[in-house]
Amino acid sequence: MTSKSVEGKASSTPPVEPAAVRPTVLIDLALQGGGSHGAYTWGVLDRLLDEPWLRIDAISGTSAGAMNAVVLVDGWTKGGAEGARAALDAYWLRVAQVAMFSPLQRSPIDRYMGRWGLDASPGYIAMDFASRVFSPYDVNPLGMNPLRSVLADTIHFDHLAGAPIKLFVTATNVHTGRGRIFRNAEITVDVLLASACLPTMFQAVEIDGEPYWDGGYVGNPTITPLIRESDAHDSILVQINPRHRKETPRTANEIRNRLDEISFNSPLMKELRMIALLRQVADPGHGEGALWAGMRVHRIMTEKLETFGASSKLNAEWEFLSLLKEEGRRSADEFLRVHGDDLGHRSSADLDALLAEC
Numbered sequence: 001m002t003s004k005s006v007e008g009k010a011s012s013t014p015p016v017e018p019a020a021v022r023p024t025v026l027i028d029l030a031l032q033g034g035g036s037h038g039a040y041t042w043g044v045l046d047r048l049l050d051e052p053w054l055r056i057d058a059i060s061g062t063s064a065g066a067m068n069a070v071v072l073v074d075g076w077t078k079g080g081a082e083g084a085r086a087a088l089d090a091y092w093l094r095v096a097q098v099a100m101f102s103p104l105q106r107s108p109i110d111r112y113m114g115r116w117g118l119d120a121s122p123g124y125i126a127m128d129f130a131s132r133v134f135s136p137y138d139v140n141p142l143g144m145n146p147l148r149s150v151l152a153d154t155i156h157f158d159h160l161a162g163a164p165i166k167l168f169v170t171a172t173n174v175h176t177g178r179g180r181i182f183r184n185a186e187i188t189v190d191v192l193l194a195s196a197c198l199p200t201m202f203q204a205v206e207i208d209g210e211p212y213w214d215g216g217y218v219g220n221p222t223i224t225p226l227i228r229e230s231d232a233h234d235s236i237l238v239q240i241n242p243r244h245r246k247e248t249p250r251t252a253n254e255i256r257n258r259l260d261e262i263s264f265n266s267p268l269m270k271e272l273r274m275i276a277l278l279r280q281v282a283d284p285g286h287g288e289g290a291l292w293a294g295m296r297v298h299r300i301m302t303e304k305l306e307t308f309g310a311s312s313k314l315n316a317e318w319e320f321l322s323l324l325k326e327e328g329r330r331s332a333d334e335f336l337r338v339h340g341d342d343l344g345h346r347s348s349a350d351l352d353a354l355l356a357e358c
Contacts, residue, residue, distance in 0.1 A: 022053040025344040026232040029056060030221045032268070033063020033196060033214070034240040035313030036095075037305060039321040041068050041238045042088050043328020044300050048236075049081040051336065054343070058166035058230035060222050062215040063196040065238070066169040067091070070155055070187060073167055077159045091154045092321050098146050099316030103127075106315065116320050117309035119253065124311055128253075131200040143203040147196070151189045161185040168225045170215030171195045174204050179218030181225055216264040223271045227295055234343050239301040241265050246306075257310035272297070276351035298339060299349040302331045 029048075031041050045068060048054055056076075061069035068088065075087025103123030110120050118124035130139055160167060161184050169182045171194040182191045194205035194212035204211035215222075226235050241264050249258040275295060304327050312320070339348040 022340075023344070024053050024055050025234060026055050026057050027343065028226040028230050028232045028235040029059040029061075029069070030223055030226060030235055030237040031059065031061040031065030031068055032220050032238060032240045033061070033065045033216050033264070034305075035064060036316045036321060037240045037308070037313050037324060038064025038068055039092055039324035040240050040302070040305060040328040040331075041065060042092055042321075043325035043330075044238050044332040045072055045088060045328075046085055046325065047329040047332035047336070049085050052081070056165050057232040058168065058226055060168040060170070060219075060226050061195075062170045062219060062221045065221055065240075066195040066215070067151070067192055069167055070160065070169070070192060073163045073165045073184075074155045074157075074159050076165060077163045078156075087154070091150070092325070093318070094150050094154055095147075095316050096318035096321055098150055102146070102316070104314050106317070116312045116315055116323075118311040118315055119309060121311075124314065127201075136199075136201060136203050140203065145193055145202055148189055148193060151192055155189075157188055160187050166230060168222060168229075169195050170219040170222045171197070171205075171207075171212040172215055172217045174199075174211040174213055177218075179215060179222065180212070181219075181222055217267070219267050219271070220264050221268070223268070223275065227275070233294065234296045234298065236298045236300060237268075237349070239268075239299060240305055242303075242306045243269075244306075253310075260310065272351055296342075296345075296347045297349045297351055298335070298342065298347065300331050300335045302327055 029045075031038075034040075041064070049072075056072075059069040059073065061067070071087050071091045072084045075084035077083070079086065104118055104127065105121055105123060106115070106118060107120040107122070110117065136143075163184055167182075167184045167187060169187055169191055170179050171182065171191065172178075173180055182195075188207075190205050190207055193202075194207060195215045197203075197205050197213045199213045204213055206212075220241070221237075223235065223237075226232070241261050243261075243265050245258060245261075249255045275297065342348040
């Protein structure tokens with residue numbers, strides 16, 4: 001038996017109150033990783049934090065999603081919603097400032113053409129080639145990661161243990177291939193770096209004597225703890241890795257990039273299909289079954305992210321991050337306009353459609 005209450009999971013749909021008198025709705029957030037595309041999630045969170053009737057009970061995040069989650073919770077402990085928004089602003093500004101000194105910069109032709117990817121960047125081309133021949137243990141023997149100082153400078157990790165919002169950060173154990181979920185009191189700089197550790201770019205991050213890689217290989221993000229350990233009955237997934245592509249990839253880079261997208265979406269899709277199946281077969285009259293059978297799931301995403309190549313996930317220019325933030329705010333605003341009345345009453349994401357997939 002879990003500690004999560006099953007009250008409120010009934011299938012009946014109460015009448016929708018006018019927006020002006022909406023009661024408080026307890027929500028969970030599930031935040032995907034995706035490098036600098038996490039700035040899109042920053043915008044989504046910025047918009048959701050505008051709504052006092054939405055109260056966040058728990059956040060599950062991987063990679064950039066984990067960083068957004070932890071920054072938000074740290075800011076919340078100091079100043080509520082406004083503190084969370086200010087903390088997110090400060091974090092992404094710091095990311096952009098550090099990126100100014102990175103060799104991964106757009107080429108002059110990319111800037112002239114208004115392209116945000118780094119495919120023509122000499123620094124990116126050199127790094128991409130080196131990653132196919134040398135390991136990060138060869139080219140970066142000291143294990144340097146520019147995000148370490150950013151995280152240490154912007155997050156008060158000692159605030160997380162007593163925070164009112166539950167945190168679930170996923171990383172992949174290199175030895176076992178299994179995911180590990182880190183909770184509030186366990187989260188450190190190393191945990192966040194592990195959750196975002198791409199094995200071709202960085203050395204595995206050692207935690208408690210075990211090496212860890214990016215959590216996206218096993219959960220991007222992990223949904224299960226939101227269902228079993230949170231008191232909320234509505235989970236909002238912020239998805240930034242495109243699931244569908246209209247064009248068939250043909251170049252070597254396009255093929256590798258599409259494989260990465262499929263790989264990082266696969267654990268999430270399997271978990272959502274499991275939720276859809278359990279909602280159909282679980283006995284809603286008993287504790288554990290009721291948690292799955294009555295879960296309300298929502299999704300915020302945008303097709304605009306499909307227009308940016310995978311290399312743009314390493315572009316942390318302030319102009320690009322700001323563009324992504326505004327798109328995130330727009331997407332969240334549209335979600336609230338179209339599905340705001342669903343929150344607290346019914347799912348707005350059609351998970352049952354996933355059951356037809358293999």
